[in-house]
Amino acid sequence: MRRIRWVLLAFNLALIAAAAQLASAQQSQAQFEVIRSGQFPERVIRSVTDATAASLRYLAAIEISLQGTFRIVLYDSADSFKNALVERGLRGPWWPIGQPFPGSFHLDMTRMRETDIPWFVSHELFHVAQFQLLGITGETHVNHPRNRALSPFMMEGTAEVFKLKTLEQMGITRYSAEARRLIGVARTIQTDCRTDPTVSYTRWYDLINRCGSRPIYDQAVVMFAYLFDNHGGWPKVIQYLSVDNPPDANARFATAYGMTLEAFAGEFSAFLGR
Numbered sequence: 001m002r003r004i005r006w007v008l009l010a011f012n013l014a015l016i017a018a019a020a021q022l023a024s025a026q027q028s029q030a031q032f033e034v035i036r037s038g039q040f041p042e043r044v045i046r047s048v049t050d051a052t053a054a055s056l057r058y059l060a061a062i063e064i065s066l067q068g069t070f071r072i073v074l075y076d077s078a079d080s081f082k083n084a085l086v087e088r089g090l091r092g093p094w095w096p097i098g099q100p101f102p103g104s105f106h107l108d109m110t111r112m113r114e115t116d117i118p119w120f121v122s123h124e125l126f127h128v129a130q131f132q133l134l135g136i137t138g139e140t141h142v143n144h145p146r147n148r149a150l151s152p153f154m155m156e157g158t159a160e161v162f163k164l165k166t167l168e169q170m171g172i173t174r175y176s177a178e179a180r181r182l183i184g185v186a187r188t189i190q191t192d193c194r195t196d197p198t199v200s201y202t203r204w205y206d207l208i209n210r211c212g213s214r215p216i217y218d219q220a221v222v223m224f225a226y227l228f229d230n231h232g233g234w235p236k237v238i239q240y241l242s243v244d245n246p247p248d249a250n251a252r253f254a255t256a257y258g259m260t261l262e263a264f265a266g267e268f269s270a271f272l273g274r
Contacts, residue, residue, distance in 0.1 A: 047114060047118065054118070063234075070128055100131070103128065154240065239255075
């Protein structure tokens with residue numbers, strides 16, 4: 001009888017522990033709301049919510065937990081999308097399809113196919129996670145002092161690799177295959193459109209204005225995928241984003257990775273054969 005009581009007690013304690021873990025997971029699970037600026041078919045809304053849920057699952061798997069409720073704002077008018085960005089401090093001439101802010105991201109649905117939705121949702125959602133880890137709050141973040149210590153290759157490269165990893169979980173694409181394809185693309189990019197890990201945001205946007213966004217983002221994917229696969233994966237990314245008030249982008253990178261952006265640029269250039 002005593003043994004039965006001990007077995008029952010152990011069983012009840014296990015149930016309590018499991019319930020506590022479930023409650024903890026539920027508490028750490030971010031909530032989100034989809035705000036529609038215009039009319040959209042329900043299948044579009046479902047695609048947005050499915051991609052968001054998949055992105056949150058992958059975030060949890062790499063031990064990043066968004067806090068509170070974030071908003072996803074969809075626009076059925078390019079002008080409405082641009083006006084919303086201008087109100088939050090952004091200026092052209094290059095306008096993105098998706099734009100993140102602390103606690104939200106905005107999507108110009110007029111410039112994407114329905115099959116593109118998971119690609120944009122997962123990318124922009126990781127930017128929201130970046131802002132949280134960086135400690136950047138408030139809808140208007142453009143002139144936030146912590147933005148001055150960031151590398152565009154890191155910010156966009158991490159979001160792109162997170163996107164590919166999430167899409168792999170969704171059965172849409174394979175990270176390794178896409179990374180290999182983009183290595184080939186990067187090796188053929190003309191000299192005046194090449195970027196490297198040391199570029200500033202000013203240079204980054206100059207390249208986008210001259211060459212278009214895709215070749216610049218493709219290079220960011222290849223650069224960060226190489227860093228990710230050879231220098232610590234997601235734990236190093238979290239460390240990079242969590243560095244407290246570094247003086248500049250190079251110091252942030254060196255604190256996390258133990259080498260300068262220039263040193264990594266040389267290592268990556270040797271890998272790519274430039």
